[in-house]
Amino acid sequence: MKVNELFDLTGKVALITGGGRGLGEQIAEVYAEMGCELALCSRKKESCDGVAERLSNEYGIKAKGYALDVTNEEQVKSVVNKVLADFEKVDILVNNSGATWGAPVEEMPLEAWNKVMNVNVTGTFLLSKAVGKHMIEQNHGKIINIASAAGLTVRPPEVTNTIGYTTSKAAVIHFTKDLAIKWARHNIYVNAIAPGMFRTKMTKGTLEQKEEKVVETIPLRKIGDENMLKGAAIYLATQASDFVTGTVLSVDGGSTL
Known part of the structure; x- marks a missing residue:
């Protein structure tokens, strides 16, 4: 098989949460370029x-947006069913x-803690569960969880x-490993990407205040x-x-070394 064929996604369908901006939009763009719906x-x-x-318009692929609160199980089920009706399958x-x-820590409201854990951990579980049922039926799938370098290390x-x-992303990493061994028999691959510091809406405040200190923790600077x-x-x-x-x-950039 030629290298370009290894990276071809023509005819595949990807469901991407948080796909309207930031890292989700970047991932959507490269998938579209490789032919993915x-x-x-x-x-x-x-x-x-x-x-x-x-x-x-740019890549000539089918693409559609959906409203979804990833912490709401009924919404997750409903949207996954809509995607399956619209695209007939989910490969990724x-x-x-x-x-x-x-x-x-001593000032963090419980409400804030719960919000972060619910979106980052529970949302990952609910989508994996709903889409995973379909992937088990088709005996194939790729699940990619966006974790974080922050889930692999600690900083002052x-x-x-x-x-x-940081705690939620560490949980996503362990969830990834556990789910991978559970669903390997169904030909479902479960992996995670741990991004370091990227320029996104989520990191804007931190970088505005502490960019110099953050860059000092990254070997590639x-x-x-x-x-x-x-x-x-x-x-x-x-x-x-x-x-894999x-x-x-x-x-x-080497920040977890």
Whole structure:
């Protein structure tokens, strides 16, 4: 098989949560470029609609936006059923929706902790469960969980102070490994990407206040740009990674070394 065939996604369907902006939009773009059809989900449907329209026009693929609160099981079931009705299958699930909250541990509200855990951990579980049932029936699937370098290491509060986020992403990493061994018999690959510091809406506040300190923790001494996650995302979604499951691919400039 030629290398370009290993990375081809023609005829595949990907469901991407948080697909209307940031890392989710970047992943959607590289999938579209490789021929993948896209179901983009987030609470802000209009953002997903805009990305879906742009990518459809640019790459000639089918793409559609859906409104989804990943913490609501009934909504998750409903949207997955709509996607299956619209696209007939889901080959790739990218659990990208995420939330964070910055505060010292001693001052963090329980409500904030619960919100972050519900979106990052429970949302990943609910989507994997709903889409996984379909993937088990078709005996194939690729699940990519967007974890974080923050789930692999710790930093002093002068650098980051988001214990709910770091804890949730560590949970996503363990969930990835456990689910990979549970569903390997169904030919379902479950992997995670652990991005380091990228320029997104979520990180804007931290970088505005502490960019110099953050960069000092990154051996490559730079912040991730809009292209740096695409290679990892396409690799884990395609035949190129057909002997890889339960792994965590860090895309972090070396910050977890």
